[in-house]
Amino acid sequence: MNKNNFKKENLYDILIVGGGPAGSTAGYILAKDGFNVILLDKNYFPRPKLCGGLLPYKTIELLTRIYKESEESLIKNKTFNFISKTYKLYYKKKQILKNTTETPFYLVDRSIYDTFLLSKAKEAGVKIIQGEKVEKVNEILSEVTTLKGNKFRAKIIIGADGVYSVVRKHIFSSHGDLDKWKTNLAETLQIEIKRTKMFHDLKDISIYFNFINYGYCWIFPNKDKVIIGIGGLHTKNKKKIMHSFANFLSILKINLKDINNIKGYSIPFGNFLLKPAIGNIILLGDAAGFVNPLIGEGIFYAQRSAELASLAIKKNFKKHLDVQNDYIKLINKDIILELQYSTKLRNILFQKIKFVPVTIIKNLLNSKNHAFLELIQGRRSYASTAKKLSGKYKIKL
Numbered sequence: 001m002n003k004n005n006f007k008k009e010n011l012y013d014i015l016i017v018g019g020g021p022a023g024s025t026a027g028y029i030l031a032k033d034g035f036n037v038i039l040l041d042k043n044y045f046p047r048p049k050l051c052g053g054l055l056p057y058k059t060i061e062l063l064t065r066i067y068k069e070s071e072e073s074l075i076k077n078k079t080f081n082f083i084s085k086t087y088k089l090y091y092k093k094k095q096i097l098k099n100t101t102e103t104p105f106y107l108v109d110r111s112i113y114d115t116f117l118l119s120k121a122k123e124a125g126v127k128i129i130q131g132e133k134v135e136k137v138n139e140i141l142s143e144v145t146t147l148k149g150n151k152f153r154a155k156i157i158i159g160a161d162g163v164y165s166v167v168r169k170h171i172f173s174s175h176g177d178l179d180k181w182k183t184n185l186a187e188t189l190q191i192e193i194k195r196t197k198m199f200h201d202l203k204d205i206s207i208y209f210n211f212i213n214y215g216y217c218w219i220f221p222n223k224d225k226v227i228i229g230i231g232g233l234h235t236k237n238k239k240k241i242m243h244s245f246a247n248f249l250s251i252l253k254i255n256l257k258d259i260n261n262i263k264g265y266s267i268p269f270g271n272f273l274l275k276p277a278i279g280n281i282i283l284l285g286d287a288a289g290f291v292n293p294l295i296g297e298g299i300f301y302a303q304r305s306a307e308l309a310s311l312a313i314k315k316n317f318k319k320h321l322d323v324q325n326d327y328i329k330l331i332n333k334d335i336i337l338e339l340q341y342s343t344k345l346r347n348i349l350f351q352k353i354k355f356v357p358v359t360i361i362k363n364l365l366n367s368k369n370h371a372f373l374e375l376i377q378g379r380r381s382y383a384s385t386a387k388k389l390s391g392k393y394k395i396k397l
């Protein structure tokens, strides 16, 4: 032990704060690449995580690429708890569309999904300490201190600690991008109910527009339960979300007063950082604001940012201060471009036209190639779709 109270055995190549999809995926890849990795999470797994748990096809491709898992293996080991091939869109109460898709949507229970990913990281050799909450990050010493007073150091520190990231707060507070952080948070509320008579045969993903500004409501079927939620940009729905949720539930004949498991959490909804790395400290997933600002999807971006960060670390580890430049370059080309165009699409749908334009959505979903669906599944880019849409409907991006 030295005079800074630091035990030499607590020195690692990589230290990851947070064991959600972002942190576990980075840990898995980097440990497989031979790095000495430690991951700290404040919770004990399986831990609850408020989420709709919907995975588009691009996430299955990512799981195959990284973990060599397939749809079949993930069904067999019960990682997926439901698969849906039908989706419905509503405009308030009125159903405007019902379609079937060749490429299904997958639903996961986040406590199971995240425990699965964390166990993969452990198998790959990551040292995992649960119940260890990081409180401070010291950039100069490259060290974190936990609530229990333990200190850990590493050449590279990865902040994968979610929307309220401590790593981001400590290191990136002087970063200009942080100004817009709070103004671009979405509020959500969600309940889970058992499959009752009403939901007995429910197999489709249902999306409801126009109960909330800059957002939507959802009903996602699971094997034994149904997930019902609402989410929208906080600044556009000040203090109204509970009221909007009650309105939505009333059309399902559910009285909010009878519900005792209502939960809420924030989503970074357009506050992605353009430079999510400083020196040897980098941010992934929700900590960097990598959530799709149009649909609120973040699991894919959490895992994709982990994949890109691992590439940058592997390439530059010997000159580890160069990791930041490479990571920022990769992220900008891949994730940020998509999130920027997704924001533009959101503006077309919610701002320029003031309400969700039913005809545009219907046309996109009904088009020969199911353009909107391909977009969400990851088979078409947000950039090209936004450009086409702006041309077709003469809307300035």
Ligand SMILES: Cc1cc2nc3c(=O)[nH]c(=O)nc-3n(C[C@H](O)[C@H](O)[C@H](O)COP(=O)(O)OP(=O)(O)OC[C@H]3O[C@@H](n4cnc5c(N)ncnc54)[C@H](O)[C@@H]3O)c2cc1C
Pocket (backbone or CB within 6 Å): 017, 018, 019, 020, 021, 022, 023, 040, 041, 042, 043, 049, 050, 051, 052, 053, 054, 055, 132, 133, 134, 135, 160, 161, 162, 163, 164, 165, 166, 188, 189, 190, 229, 231, 265, 266, 267, 284, 285, 286, 287, 290, 291, 296, 297, 298, 299, 300, 302
């Ligand atoms: C209501 C709701 C519905 C959603 N639905 C979907 C959906 O259907 N599909 C989708 O793709 N996305 C959805 N999202 C978004 C998705 O949940 C996130 O984008 C995703 O969880 C981000 O993963 P992450 O690993 O970056 O962070 P997280 O999953 O938040 O993981 C962060 C981890 O860090 C740990 N941690 C936090 N602070 C500390 C600390 N100080 N010290 C140590 N550990 C710490 C936490 O315990 C946690 O395990 C939804 C979000 C909400 C709120």
